[in-house]
Amino acid sequence: MNHRQTDxxxxxxxxxxxxxxxxxxxTAAIEARLVYLQVFQHAELTSRADRQxxxxxxxxxxxxxxFDRRGRxxxxxxxxxxxxxxxxxxxxxADVAAQVCAALDGCNNERRQAIARNLSKKAPFAYVxxxxxxEEAKRIKALALPGITLLKESRRYYPNSELxxxxxxxxxxxxxxxxxxxxxxxxxxxxxxxxxxIQTDNKKRAVFSxxxxxxxxxxxxxxTIDQYLQFVAERELRAGVEANHALGGTAIIMDPHSGEILAxxxxxxxxxxxxxxxxxxxxxxRAIQTLYEPGSTFKIVTASAALxxxxxxxxxxxxxxxxxxxxxxxxxxxxxxxxxxIDFTDVIxxxxxxxxxxxxxxxxxxxxxxxxxxxxxxxxxxxxFKGETAGIVWSPDRLDDSALASVSMGYQVxxxxxxxITAVSSIANGGHxxxxxVVRAFIKDGRRIDVPHKEMRRTIEADxxxxxxxxxxxxxxxxTARAAQMEGFTIAGKTGTAxxxxxxxxxxxxxxxxxxGFIPSRKPALSILVVIDxxxxxGYTGGAVSAPVFKRxxxxxxxxxxxxxxxxxPPAVLVTRHDANAPTAQxxxxxxxxxxxxxxxxxxxxxxxxxxSAREAxxxxxxxxxxxxxxxxxxxxxxxxxPGSTLVRGDACRLTLARRAPVSATGGQP
Amino acid sequence: MNAMxxxxxxxxxxxxxxxxxxxxEARQRQLWRSIGIGLFLVLVLLFxxxxxxxxxxxxxxxxxxxxxxxxxxxxxxxxxxxxxxxRAPRRIEKIATEQLHLVAPARGQAIVIxxxxxxxxxxxxxxxxx
Numbered sequence: 001m002n003h004r005q006t007d008x009x010x011x012x013x014x015x016x017x018x019x020x021x022x023x024x025x026x027t028a029a030i031e032a033r034l035v036y037l038q039v040f041q042h043a044e045l046t047s048r049a050d051r052q053x054x055x056x057x058x059x060x061x062x063x064x065x066x067f068d069r070r071g072r073x074x075x076x077x078x079x080x081x082x083x084x085x086x087x088x089x090x091x092x093x094a095d096v097a098a099q100v101c102a103a104l105d106g107c108n109n110e111r112r113q114a115i116a117r118n119l120s121k122k123a124p125f126a127y128v129x130x131x132x133x134x135e136e137a138k139r140i141k142a143l144a145l146p147g148i149t150l151l152k153e154s155r156r157y158y159p160n161s162e163l164x165x166x167x168x169x170x171x172x173x174x175x176x177x178x179x180x181x182x183x184x185x186x187x188x189x190x191x192x193x194x195x196x197x198i199q200t201d202n203k204k205r206a207v208f209s210x211x212x213x214x215x216x217x218x219x220x221x222x223x224t225i226d227q228y229l230q231f232v233a234e235r236e237l238r239a240g241v242e243a244n245h246a247l248g249g250t251a252i253i254m255d256p257h258s259g260e261i262l263a264x265x266x267x268x269x270x271x272x273x274x275x276x277x278x279x280x281x282x283x284x285x286r287a288i289q290t291l292y293e294p295g296s297t298f299k300i301v302t303a304s305a306a307l308x309x310x311x312x313x314x315x316x317x318x319x320x321x322x323x324x325x326x327x328x329x330x331x332x333x334x335x336x337x338x339x340x341x342i343d344f345t346d347v348i349x350x351x352x353x354x355x356x357x358x359x360x361x362x363x364x365x366x367x368x369x370x371x372x373x374x375x376x377x378x379x380x381x382x383x384x385f386k387g388e389t390a391g392i393v394w395s396p397d398r399l400d401d402s403a404l405a406s407v408s409m410g411y412q413v414x415x416x417x418x419x420x421i422t423a424v425s426s427i428a429n430g431g432h433x434x435x436x437x438v439v440r441a442f443i444k445d446g447r448r449i450d451v452p453h454k455e456m457r458r459t460i461e462a463d464x465x466x467x468x469x470x471x472x473x474x475x476x477x478x479x480t481a482r483a484a485q486m487e488g489f490t491i492a493g494k495t496g497t498a499x500x501x502x503x504x505x506x507x508x509x510x511x512x513x514x515x516x517g518f519i520p521s522r523k524p525a526l527s528i529l530v531v532i533d534x535x536x537x538x539g540y541t542g543g544a545v546s547a548p549v550f551k552r553x554x555x556x557x558x559x560x561x562x563x564x565x566x567x568x569x570p571p572a573v574l575v576t577r578h579d580a581n582a583p584t585a586q587x588x589x590x591x592x593x594x595x596x597x598x599x600x601x602x603x604x605x606x607x608x609x610x611x612x613s614a615r616e617a618x619x620x621x622x623x624x625x626x627x628x629x630x631x632x633x634x635x636x637x638x639x640x641x642x643p644g645s646t647l648v649r650g651d652a653c654r655l656t657l658a659r660r661a662p663v664s665a666t667g668g669q670p
Numbered sequence: 671m672n673a674m675x676x677x678x679x680x681x682x683x684x685x686x687x688x689x690x691x692x693x694x695e696a697r698q699r700q701l702w703r704s705i706g707i708g709l710f711l712v713l714v715l716l717f718x719x720x721x722x723x724x725x726x727x728x729x730x731x732x733x734x735x736x737x738x739x740x741x742x743x744x745x746x747x748x749x750x751x752x753x754x755x756x757r758a759p760r761r762i763e764k765i766a767t768e769q770l771h772l773v774a775p776a777r778g779q780a781i782v783i784x785x786x787x788x789x790x791x792x793x794x795x796x797x798x799x800x
Contacts, residue, residue, distance in 0.1 A: 073754040078747045159754035199729075206733040207726060231759040487777065559780055 055198045055206075060154045061191030064218035066168055066181060068227040069262075069440055070658070071631025073159055074168050075182065075272075080155035081137035083128040085119055089147035093119035096145055103139035104129055119147075130173055131155045156182075158272045164230045166285040167223065167264050167438055170272035179275070179283065181221060181439065184386045188442065191218035220443035224260035229253055232556040233263035240530065240549035241267045244513075244537035250286045250417040251553060254527045256425035256518055258453050259434030262526070262557075264418075288388040291414035292512045292531065295498030296351045296480075296542070298410030300424060300468065300516075303348050305371035306359045308464045314345045314471060320354040327402035333357065333409070348471045349479035351495065353409045360408025365399035368407060374459045375423035376433055377415050381456075384438040391415050410498060420516055421529040423459070427469060428492070428518035428527050430462040473521050481515060484547035486555060488565025492524075493517025493550070495542030500534065510534040515546035519554050520566040528553055562659050606653070608643035609636045614657055625649035632657035 037045060066075035083100065090096050097116035101107040107115075118126045129136070131153055141150060156171040169180020177186035194215030199208040237251040253263040266286045270278030284290065306312045323338035335352050347355030360368060372378065378393030392414030394403055406412035418436055426433040435454040442449045460468070472492035475481050480495040496514040499506040514531040518524040530546040530553070539545055607624070609617040617636050621628050629652045638656035641647075755761075766772040 072757070073750070076747070076751050076754065078751055079744050157751055159751055160758045160760070163758065163760070205730070206737075207729040209733060209736070228759055231763075235760075235763075555777060556774070559775075559777070 053199055053201075055200060057196045057198055059194045059196060059215045060175070061193050061215045062154055062217045063156060063171070063175060063182075063191065064189040064220040064443070066189075067220065067222045067631075068164075068225050068230070069223060069260075069632070070226065071222070071656075072227045074164055074223065074225070074227070076157050076159060077154045078157060079152045080131040081134070081140075082130045082151045082153045083132060083137070083140055084149050084151050085126045085128050086124065086147045086149065087119050087122050087126055088124060090119050091146075096148065099143055099145060100128055100140065100148065103143060104132065104136055156272075160227065161271045161273060162269045163227065163234065164223075164225050164264070165269050165272045166266050166283075166287070167225055167230075167261075168272065170275040179272075180285070181223070181384065184384055185219075185221060185439070188444075189218040189221065192216045221439055222441040222443060222448075224255075224258075224262060224438050224440045225264070226262045228560055229557050230263040230265065232560070233265040233553055234267075234269070236549050236552045236556070237265045237267050237530070239552075240532055240545065244532060244535035244539075244545050246532045246536065246545075247534040248281075248286060249530065249532040249549075250290070251531075251549065252287055252417055252421045252529045253553065253557060254421050254425050254436065254529075256428035256434075256524045256527045259422070259425065259436050260440065260453075261418075261436055261438045264438070285385070285387075286531075286533075287417045288382065288385045289416070291389055291391060291416060292514075292533075293411050293413065293498040293501065294415050294420055294514065295410040295496035295512065296353075296356075297420060297424075297494045297496030297514050297516050298413065298415070299348055299351065299356045299408070300427065300472070300494050301371055301375050301377075302356050302360050302363065302368065302408045303344075303471065304375075304427065304460050304464060304468050305363050305368050306344070307467050308371070308460045309363060309367055311362045312344045312359055314343065314467060316344045317341050318344055318347050318352075318355040318358055320347070320352045320358075323354065325354045325357055325405065327405060330402055333405065345471050345474060348494070349474045351475075351480050356409045357405040360404055361401060363408075365394075365396040365404050368404065369394065369396040369399065371459070372407070372413070374433070374457060375419075375426065376456065376459075377413065377419050377423065381419060381422055382436045382438065388418070389414075389416055391419055410496060417514075417529055417531050420514075420531075421527055424494075424516045424518065424529070425527040426459045427465045427472075428521075428524040429465075431458050431460045431465045433457050433459045469521055472517065476517065480541070480543040481517070481547045483543055484515060484517065484551045484554075486519070486551060488567050488569070489519055489554075489558070490521040490566060491517050491519045491554070492521035493547070495547060497541040497543075509536070511540045513540055513542045513545040515542045515550045517550060519558065520563070522566060525561060525563045526554065526557055528557075604647050606639075606641045606643050606645045606647050609639050609653075609655060610643070612636050614655070617655055621653055627652045629654045630657060631655070634659035 063075075063077045065073060065077075068074055085096075087093070094116050097112050097119055100115055101112035104111075115128055118128065128148065132140075137150055140148065154175060156175070158165070158168065158170075165180075167180050169182035169184075170178055171182050172178050175190065177183035177189065182189065192215070195212040197210045197212055198206045201207050233251045233253055237249050240246075241249045249267050251263070251265045252261060254261050264285075264287050266284075268282040270282040275283065307314070312318070319341045320335060320339045321341070324332040324334045326332045333353050335350075335354050337350070339346070339350055339352050339355070342350065342352065342355065344355070344359065346352070347359065363371075372393055378391050380388040380390045382388055394407060394412065399407065403412055422433065422436045433456045435456050437451060437453070439451050441451060469492045472494055473490055475495070476484050476491045476493050481491075481493050484491055484493055493515055494517065496512070496516070498512045498514075499508070500510040500512060501507075502510065512531060512533055513535050514529065516527070516529040518527040528550050530549045532545045532549070535545045537545070607620060609620065612620070613635055614630060614633070618628050624647060626647075626649065631654075634657045636655050637658040640654040641651075
């Protein structure tokens with residue numbers, strides 16, 4: 001019995017020992033494995049886990065927006081879908097390519113084959129179609145093809161299509177500015193991409209994300225361009241070019257007191273949303289990249305130099321007989337008519353080549369070249385444009401009499417339309433050459449940084465500018481630019497008709513017809529230049545072709561800006577709000593509006609700022625504890641929040657300003 | 671006499687009903703302490719697990735909300751772009767002239783009430799609304 005019991009216990013003990021040994025071995029094996037995995041394989045496994053569980057996403061920076069001077073969008077970025085592929089995961093590239101092609105708009109056989117070739121490369125990544133439309137993306141997503149994925153990319157859109165295309169420019173697929181402001185200020189507009197670490201679960205769903213570096217949006221740019229004036233300039237330029245069967249043209253509107261370019265139109269133009277479809281000629285910014293011989297518009301420079309240097313006075317008689325002038329080794333230069341002996345004013349008014357040459361010869365090469373340079377010719381003027389052409393100007397020691405004669409009447413000098421309007425604007429503002437600008441302000445981190453006006457130099461004295469203005473007024477009144485006349489306005493201008501130089505020969509059928517002027521001439525609001533390239537319609541002269549375009553642009557622009565006639569202005573008009581509760585108009589506008597609006601502010605409601613000046617509106621906003629966000633200039637015409645809505649102190653009120661006269665005000669003709 | 675008889679012989683009727691077992695307070699305190707520690711550890715474990723799962727749940731929620739916000743912002747951007755496209759002067763003029771048959775006012779039909787001089791650009795300190 002005892003023996004049996006001992007046997008049993010020995011058996012159990014031995015089995016327990018075996019189990020314990022097995023358990024110990026198993027534990028040791030596990031421990032060994034753990035040590036191997038956690039110590040020896042630590043680095044590799046950690047990195048593999050990181051690859052599986054963590055993703056690094058680089059959120060692209062949104063390009064800064066581009067606005068016109070009244071805050072209207074000209075360029076904007078939104079996300080667009082890009083179709084990408086992981087070719088290693090695609091078994092049948094031809095079939096996948098066929099399905100993708102069927103879902104894309106305008107995908108032809110050639111493109112389908114290109115996609116199939118791309119998918120057959122067995123590369124880790126390949127683009128299939130970049131920045132497709134939302135509809136195309138939806139169709140691709142619905143297919144749920146293996147190895148085909150959708151990515152988000154920022155895409156630039158231009159909501160006004162062709163409007164101001166040459167100024168704003170365009171952006172390539174990789175978000176790099178390729179033209180206009182987009183290119184010139186690419187580093188400021190582009191911003192910097194961010195970095196986000198995302199931890200994912202086994203289903204690749206994001207669990208946590210950590211922003212390592214936030215994407216920084218690029219700076220916004222406010223242009224000096226006015227959307228409506230730009231539209232008017234483009235509309236009228238196109239009409240002028242088409243009516244005259246011309247090759248193209250340029251129209252520029254400038255504020256002569258600040259150098260701000262309000263509109264810059266070129267024809268032909270292009271749509272920056274699909275810039276690849278446009279040819280180089282359409283994409284060329286003629287206003288800054290095309291040199292032309294200005295012809296008679298350049299006589300303004302000759303006249304300014306002659307008057308400033310007291311070589312002539314407006315009444316100095318000039319003998320233009322016999323209607324031509326000859327220089328050794330070249331053909332005679334003719335006037336269009338035989339004018340005989342005329343005063344210097346008439347030399348400019350009738351645009352006598354002979355008279356201008358004779359005066360130019362008296363001025364001499366040094367002094368004429370000095371004034372040519374002073375007016376900004378032969379140098380790039382606008383820092384806001386890339387690729388601006390400096391122009392061609394002769395050095396005085398190379399100006400013999402023949403060359404000086406040519407320069408005096410606007411030949412043998414190469415200028416850009418921008419240089420020409422800048423020069424004429426300096427006469428309009430009394431002799432200050434202002435740097436032409438198209439960027440008005442940068443908007444960075446919610447702060448507006450103004451680009452200051454810059455006066456480059458003085459061109460002529462104010463008195464000389466006034467005399468030249470008087471002569472230019474007569475050009476429109478009784479000279480070559482009568483087609484530019486506008487009832488109620490005095491206009492100072494000058495026509496130019498220059499034969500085009502092609503392959504070293506002046507053409508008899510191709511001309512550059514131009515007109516440049518400012519209006520109202522005694523208190524200029526706008527300088528306008530129109531250049532039409534090779535008109536082949538009813539006329540070819542600046543007076544017949546470009547002056548009417550100038551007139552149409554000026555009419556629409558002055559009406560839009562609220563610039564009243566300066567000749568025989570109509571009597572003052574009193575206007576009041578049509579309101580049954582207000583039987584009489586209040587004579588003191590500001591006082592009445594203030595008293596009416598402060599009361600609702602105390603009731604916790606938004607006051608009515610409409611009709612107030614920007615300064616008044618700002619003062620009131622600060623009193624009720626709000627900040628202002630303003631767009632445009634002039635009086636408040638719209639506000640957000642609307643009057644009567646709940647007032648939220650500390651919030652921002654968006655004010656839209658315009659130069660239109662306030663309807664709630666009493667106003668009169670100044 | 672065998673062993674049974676002997677036991678029977680010395681057996682006495684001992685009545686120990688009135689005897690109350692003395693509570694071992696030290697052991698009881700130890701017991702409660704153990705139970706308390708155990709409960710505490712369990713609670714800590716549960717709290718930790720709850721925290722972990724809440725963290726996960728909130729992580730998912732935050733990611734979802736962030737994606738929703740990004741999507742809403744993008745929709746907003748698209749709508750703004752669409753609004754600006756609809757506001758293009760060329761489109762408006764086309765509708766005005768071709769559909770509504772409006773004409774531009776002649777110079778005599780438009781009265782300029784006041785010429786407003788351009789206001790100075792806003793100060794740097796004014797936050798630009800964009």
